[in-house]
Amino acid sequence: MKSGIGIAALVNIPAIVSAVIPGSSERKNNHYPMFKRGSTILFQGDSITEYGREKEKELPNNAFSIGPGYVYLLTAQLMKTLPNRELIIYNRGISGNKVFQLANRWQKDCLDLKPDILSILIGVNDYWYLRNGMYDGTVADYERDYRALLNRTKEHLPDVTLIIGQPFVLPNTEAVDESWIEPMKGYQQAAKRVADDFNTLWVPYQQVFNEALKYAPANYWTTDGVHPSVAGTQLMAEAWLKVVS
């Protein structure tokens, strides 16, 4: 079984993102009409989004302030593809954050930046810290807090375009085993309900990673089942770009 996958993967280039998100990923004339001239794009989330970014200057469009994760990969692609769009791209992910911790810093780290486009990926810590006994919020708290956060955002920024990422985990890894799957589905379904009710774009990261498992094991795409590897950050960036294109 395993060597069969290996041989197939050597012959066939994986169309991982395309297999999950319909539409051609090879469009040559993608103008990304969602991004207007001077649009501010803000990325929010936990360590997956933070990815070791520098947090003193927090500059837009700067490799170090963005950190070497999926946000940098998609920023580089957008900045190169749209050189006259004058995009302003911030990363404000912070390691360990759960949804209520986004709320605690939302004025400074979101509303004050007045994003035109806001991309949020949050949820794995809401479950992980509960599982570890370091937090007592439930999936119901997650959903309620997420809805409150988006209501507050829409109140201050009625024209903001919202993008919600599906929280994901990959079992058979250092941090994650099969017992995570069912409880994480609860958080994934909650995030999807929020995305549907707020009419946001939706990036199905879990589905993309599941598809990627056809080509290499979980330890190839993530470092521990929660954090993406270099290969995993590329998957995430491609998925995000495809959703916004």
Add this chain to the structure above:
Amino acid sequence: MKSGIGIAALVNIPAIVSAVIPGSSERKNNHYPMFKRGSTILFQGDSITEYGREKEKELPNNAFSIGPGYVYLLTAQLMKTLPNRELIIYNRGISGNKVFQLANRWQKDCLDLKPDILSILIGVNDYWYLRNGMYDGTVADYERDYRALLNRTKEHLPDVTLIIGQPFVLPNTEAVDESWIEPMKGYQQAAKRVADDFNTLWVPYQQVFNEALKYAPANYWTTDGVHPSVAGTQLMAEAWLKVVS
């Protein structure tokens, strides 16, 4: 003139790399046959290659050890595209290096790693430090040292595939003015002679950046005329991938 460029760029997606390096950049079935299963790929150079990478662990295939520059962008692309190729990718660029300083650390930082593929981008400091009076090596020293370095490399690693990058600068920037152009051509021609004589692959970064200037000014593609911006790192990564594809 300038607003005319701006309008054209909004309507036409720049095919910058394709305009310089022939061949389709959108090939869906690029198997990168140059990279065998388990190939070790080493990137060498100065700060453009280093790009703030962590230098304690210096792990392969690790976002922090690779740093958020062009090496990370192309590594992410290769790791995602070739999940079963088991590539081992190192960045060993060090800020400020001239070609003789590569030689000083070549045993540890190149020969001991036994790369199958070795990509070198070096030269801008050989000129910059000469210009600043902090170094007295000439373009002849650069070429002689470069040839000696590659002879030594081929002696120890006769089967290594070599890739040489064209050193580049962009004037009308913080660090670079028009008076750099002619002397830098000397270093670029020397690097090209070395590449031709050693039958290496050649990445024409200067030509790629020159093409990019049709779409946005030098300060968009570099931070100071020497170091690439986020958009510039994407240009470099795409150019490199195209050359090896």
